[in-house]
Amino acid sequence: MTPMAAPEARIPITVLTGFLGAGKTTLLRNLLRDPRYADSAVIVNEFGEVPLDHELVAAGDETFLSVATGCLCCVVRTDLTRTLASLARRREAGEVPRYGRVLIETSGLADPAPILHALLLDDTVAATHRLQGVATLVDSQHGATALERHPEAQRQAMLADRLVLSKADLVPETTVLEARLRALNPTAPIRAAAQGEVPPEWLFAQGAHATDPEALAAWLEAMGRAARHSTGVTAIVLEREAPIPAAALTLWMQALAEHAGARLLRLKGLVAIAEAPERPAAIHAIQHVVHPLEALEAWPSADRRSRMVLIGQGIPRHWPARLLAAIEAEVAEETARRTG
Amino acid sequence: MTPPDLRALIADSLALWEVQGRVMVLEGGVVLATPDGARLVVRSATAEDRPVRWWLERPGQRRPCMGIPGLLRTLRNALGAGEAPVGRLRMALPEA
Numbered sequence: 001m002t003p004m005a006a007p008e009a010r011i012p013i014t015v016l017t018g019f020l021g022a023g024k025t026t027l028l029r030n031l032l033r034d035p036r037y038a039d040s041a042v043i044v045n046e047f048g049e050v051p052l053d054h055e056l057v058a059a060g061d062e063t064f065l066s067v068a069t070g071c072l073c074c075v076v077r078t079d080l081t082r083t084l085a086s087l088a089r090r091r092e093a094g095e096v097p098r099y100g101r102v103l104i105e106t107s108g109l110a111d112p113a114p115i116l117h118a119l120l121l122d123d124t125v126a127a128t129h130r131l132q133g134v135a136t137l138v139d140s141q142h143g144a145t146a147l148e149r150h151p152e153a154q155r156q157a158m159l160a161d162r163l164v165l166s167k168a169d170l171v172p173e174t175t176v177l178e179a180r181l182r183a184l185n186p187t188a189p190i191r192a193a194a195q196g197e198v199p200p201e202w203l204f205a206q207g208a209h210a211t212d213p214e215a216l217a218a219w220l221e222a223m224g225r226a227a228r229h230s231t232g233v234t235a236i237v238l239e240r241e242a243p244i245p246a247a248a249l250t251l252w253m254q255a256l257a258e259h260a261g262a263r264l265l266r267l268k269g270l271v272a273i274a275e276a277p278e279r280p281a282a283i284h285a286i287q288h289v290v291h292p293l294e295a296l297e298a299w300p301s302a303d304r305r306s307r308m309v310l311i312g313q314g315i316p317r318h319w320p321a322r323l324l325a326a327i328e329a330e331v332a333e334e335t336a337r338r339t340g
Numbered sequence: 341m342t343p344p345d346l347r348a349l350i351a352d353s354l355a356l357w358e359v360q361g362r363v364m365v366l367e368g369g370v371v372l373a374t375p376d377g378a379r380l381v382v383r384s385a386t387a388e389d390r391p392v393r394w395w396l397e398r399p400g401q402r403r404p405c406m407g408i409p410g411l412l413r414t415l416r417n418a419l420g421a422g423e424a425p426v427g428r429l430r431m432a433l434p435e436a
Contacts, residue, residue, distance in 0.1 A: 251409055254409065255408075255409045255412065258412075258413065259353065259357070259412060260356060316355045316356055319356055322348055322352060323408070325341075325345070326341050326346075326349055326408040327407070327409065330341075330408060337390065
């Protein structure tokens with residue numbers, strides 16, 4: 001396995017996504033004009049045999065790469081990880097400028113989840129890079145239609161850490177679109193942008209992949225409210241008073257991945273583990289990829305209940321809780337059997 | 341786990357797998373009947389059967405399952421609802 005650099009030493013990656021015509025290239029071009037972010041390496045994924053987008057971004061140095069053989073999420077994932085690894089090697093060797101961040105612009109048809117998987121699972125990439133967040137552009141004019149008709153657009157919105165309403169100068173009234181986005185993703189901040197102008201410090205803020213316990217608790221709380229009050233949200237909330245045995249949690253997550261992996265967009269939680277209830281475990285998963293359980297130092301509040309939120313499509317609302325209850329009962333019985 | 345609890349879990353699982361069927365508490369277990377005529381019975385194993393916890397029965401066949409995850413996998417495969425890839429869970433690399 002490749003030795004891993006300390007988190008702060010690793011190069012942050014921001015994934016910029018959005019449906020066709022949402023204005024990703026315009027935004028990217030504006031970002032790169034800002035001298036503070038000129039040290040960015042850019043990877044553009046273009047769908048089709050003739051790359052066009054990279055011609056529109058005035059970067060033009062050795063750290064600008066176009067991956068043009070197909071859709072990043074389904075065809076060139078390996079190319080992406082190879083590209084990142086190669087870029088990092090060349091950076092260390094001084095063959096390219098010492099860039100400070102990577103921006104990946106996906107094709108408009110990309111589902112971001114497999115891209116995130118590639119970034120999280122490839123040990124060569126993870127040794128030198130860290131995923132900072134996902135920014136999704138939604139066209140103020142046509143975004144609602146795209147969300148209605150295209151599952152890719154929905155998934156781009158659901159997986160976002162930041163949502164940008166592009167072309168806001170053309171559509172001053174976006175209440176309905178914002179409500180639709182809130183239903184899909186209740187916690188990502190939404191910001192309107194005209195002419196692709198977004199404050200970079202807002203766009204590059206650390207996303208939900210951080211495991212700050214207070215931020216995670218706030219996310220869980222917001223998702224819980226949304227799940228209870230909004231009919232359009234496919235968020236399922238589990239709350240448990242009693243700590244959960246580690247074996248039961250592991251088996252449950254494995255069964256979730258096995259049976260609902262493709263439908264499970266995100267799973268997050270703060271869980272009281274029966275074997276160490278004083279230190280909550282933060283759980284994160286994107287589809288079937290689960291981050292290692294992380295034992296946090298302390299609970300963020302006096303509320304010691306386990307809370308888990310699943311965001312998914314087509315998962316029966318009570319199935320995760322029923323599954324967990326069944327597994328917990330078996331683990332408890334097995335523990336009792338072995339201990340006599 | 342009571343038969344009604346098992347029935348509810350299996351009914352939800354069928355919905356998740358997009359399989360049509362009726363799930364009933366019958367015959368000392370849970371019976372699953374699909375529109376194409378398949379009939380499967382899930383019975384709880386006795387304490388003497390441990391580590392087996394569940395039996396999945398179909399005409400001429402009786403398969404042991406060690407727990408709920410194994411039962412769901414076996415059931416899904418028996419229904420031809422897309423083979424559940426075993427051990428598909430993958431761990432992301434830890435933060436250093």
